[in-house]
Amino acid sequence: MKTGKTLLAALLAAGLLTACHTEKTNQQNNENMTTLNLTQEWDKVFPLSDKVKHTKVTFPTQYGLTLAADLYTPADTPEGEKLPAIAVSGPFGATKEQSSGLYAMRMAERGFVTLAFDPSYTGESSGEPRRTASPDINTEDFMAAVDFLSAQPGIAPGRIGIIGICGWGGIALNAAAADTRIKATVASTMYDMTRVSGNGYFDNNDNEADRHAAREALSRQRLADPEAMAGGVVDPLPADAPQFVKDYHDYYKTSRGYHKRSGNSNDGWRTIGTQAFANARFLHYTNEIRSAVLVMHGAEAHSRYFGEDAYKYMVEGRPEAGIKPNPVPGNKQLLIIPGASHCDLYDGGFTGAAGTGEPKNLIPWDTLADFFRKNL
Numbered sequence: 001m002k003t004g005k006t007l008l009a010a011l012l013a014a015g016l017l018t019a020c021h022t023e024k025t026n027q028q029n030n031e032n033m034t035t036l037n038l039t040q041e042w043d044k045v046f047p048l049s050d051k052v053k054h055t056k057v058t059f060p061t062q063y064g065l066t067l068a069a070d071l072y073t074p075a076d077t078p079e080g081e082k083l084p085a086i087a088v089s090g091p092f093g094a095t096k097e098q099s100s101g102l103y104a105m106r107m108a109e110r111g112f113v114t115l116a117f118d119p120s121y122t123g124e125s126s127g128e129p130r131r132t133a134s135p136d137i138n139t140e141d142f143m144a145a146v147d148f149l150s151a152q153p154g155i156a157p158g159r160i161g162i163i164g165i166c167g168w169g170g171i172a173l174n175a176a177a178a179d180t181r182i183k184a185t186v187a188s189t190m191y192d193m194t195r196v197s198g199n200g201y202f203d204n205n206d207n208e209a210d211r212h213a214a215r216e217a218l219s220r221q222r223l224a225d226p227e228a229m230a231g232g233v234v235d236p237l238p239a240d241a242p243q244f245v246k247d248y249h250d251y252y253k254t255s256r257g258y259h260k261r262s263g264n265s266n267d268g269w270r271t272i273g274t275q276a277f278a279n280a281r282f283l284h285y286t287n288e289i290r291s292a293v294l295v296m297h298g299a300e301a302h303s304r305y306f307g308e309d310a311y312k313y314m315v316e317g318r319p320e321a322g323i324k325p326n327p328v329p330g331n332k333q334l335l336i337i338p339g340a341s342h343c344d345l346y347d348g349g350f351t352g353a354a355g356t357g358e359p360k361n362l363i364p365w366d367t368l369a370d371f372f373r374k375n376l
Contacts, residue, residue, distance in 0.1 A: 034065070034126040036066060036126060038056050038058070042054075043259075044101050045097060045256070045257050046102045046105070046347070049109055051074065051076075051108075052072045052073060052074060052075055053074075054071070054072055054105075055071045056068070056069070056070060057069050059117075059144060059148035061120060061140050061141060061144040062140055062144065063120070063137055065121075065137075066125065067119070067125040067126070067141060067144065068096070068118045069115050069118065069148075070101055070104065070115070070117075071113070071115055072115075073114075074109070074113075081154070082153075083111065083113045083155060083156065083159075084156055084159035084160070084373075085112060085114065085115070085149040085152070085155045085160050086112050086113075086115070086160070086162065086163055087115045087117065087145035087149060087161075087163070088100045088101075088103045088104045088115065088117075089118075089164060089165070089168045089171075090164050090165030091167055092193055093122075093263035093264040094165075094252075095118050095122065096116040096118050096124075097259045098257050098262060099165050099166075099347060100116040100163075100165055102347055103116070104116035106363075107163075107369060110366070111369070112369070112372060113149070113152070113155050115145055118261075119133075119138055119141050119168075120134070120138065120141055129227055129270060131268070131270055131273070132270050133270070133274070134276055135193075135194065135276055138168075139175050142171065142179075143178070143179045145162070146181050158183070159376040161183055161184035161186070161375070162175060162182055162184075163185075163188060163368075164185070164187050165345075165346065166190065166303075166342075169190025169295075169306075170194065170195075171193070172185050172186070172187050173283060173286050173310060173314070174286075176289050177284075177285040177286050177289050178285075182291060183291050183292065184291060184372050184375035185289075185292070186294045186296060187295045188345050189301060189307070189344075189345035189346070190303070190310065191303055192282055192283060192306050193274075194282045194283075195281070195282075196306075198211060198278040198279070198281075201302075215275075215278075218271070218275045218278075221271050228271045229269060229270060230268045231264075231269055231271075232264060232265070232267045232268035233252040233253055233264055237249045243341075244342055247344075248264070251343045252264045256350065257347065283310055283313060283314070287314055287323060288326070288327070289314060290327060292332070292371070292374075293314060293332050294368070295307045295310055295314075295332075295333070295334050295335070296337065296364075297335070297337070297340075297345070298340030298341050298342060301342035302341075303342050304336075307334070311332065314326060315329045335364075337364070339360075340362045344360060344362045345362065345363055348362050
């Protein structure tokens with residue numbers, strides 16, 4: 001009996017210590033949150049819908065950074081009702097005023113509470129040096145967004161999903177593999193930033209010699225100028241630019257998608273930021289994701305191979321390499337949008353160059369909403 005009482009006392013003590021530690025940690029997090037100077041006027045590249053309410057918010061990550069975000073809620077939500085929620089980010093190097101904000105607003109129009117956030121070191125979020133990328137920190141950004149949404153009184157904490165666009169599609173899949181609170185994931189027009197950083201476009205540099213040369217260059221860059229930027233959309237546009245580069249220009253360098261805080265609209269992100277991405281792989285455990293996933297890509301997108309390969313690996317694994325198929329393959333979907341390029345799935349696309357002409361409306365908003373309604 002004495003041993004049992006001693007054990008019980010020890011367990012109770014451990015519980016008290018844990019509670020005290022958690023309370024102290026939460027207090028420290030609140031004290032350490034960076035106060036951000038958020039723009040209050042509407043400065044998105046799309047108009048605000050009258051079907052939603054919009055609020056600017058901030059939330060912390062476990063790395064001590066503070067993220068800036070736009071919270072969208074349906075305008076006609078009954079009082080006291082708890083709604084499903086979706087966190088959105090991307091494209092890689094972009095801000096919440098661009099594609100991610102549009103996705104968030106459209107999903108809020110369809111009954112979800114949504115959060116479009118600027119990644120760490122990007123846009124209005126905190127972190128120095130600016131426009132820095134990290135496989136770990138960016139994956140944490142999504143999980144921190146889930147933390148924030150789970151704590152909101154108008155949200156059902158067990159009904160949270162995420163949307164990752166372009167380079168954030170791969171990050172979203174990585175987050176879904178790590179965080180079982182994420183019940184449904186959409187990867188739209190996705191890049192796997194770890195694959196393209198390590199292998200080059202279309203895997204044209206997938207060999208040791210080319211990777212070594214890239215590592216040498218990045219290693220020298222750390223000493224020469226670690227703050228140097230690269231990766232912004234080229235401007236002026238060369239006459240012989242590939243079509244996908246022209247598509248990027250049409251979005252990021254025109255009124256269609258330009259934003260002053262976006263790396264893609266301006267001078268990119270830190271050159272050495274790709275160093276960690278090239279040495280990592282996002283999709284290693286995605287064949288073990290049990291929650292629902294929808295991979296959406298344009299049929300004409302140069303990046304289509306990222307989405308198709310990610311979906312195939314997620315469902316089938318690689319049995320020849322001892323990597324097993326997914327234990328829950330039935331809730332995984334691949335959606336190919338006919339006629340859509342990579343950037344068409346940023347905002348639906350336009351019939352003319354540089355975002356002129358009539359909208360194509362190539363993003364199937366209701367299909368995405370149905371996917372989340374079914375799985376959240």
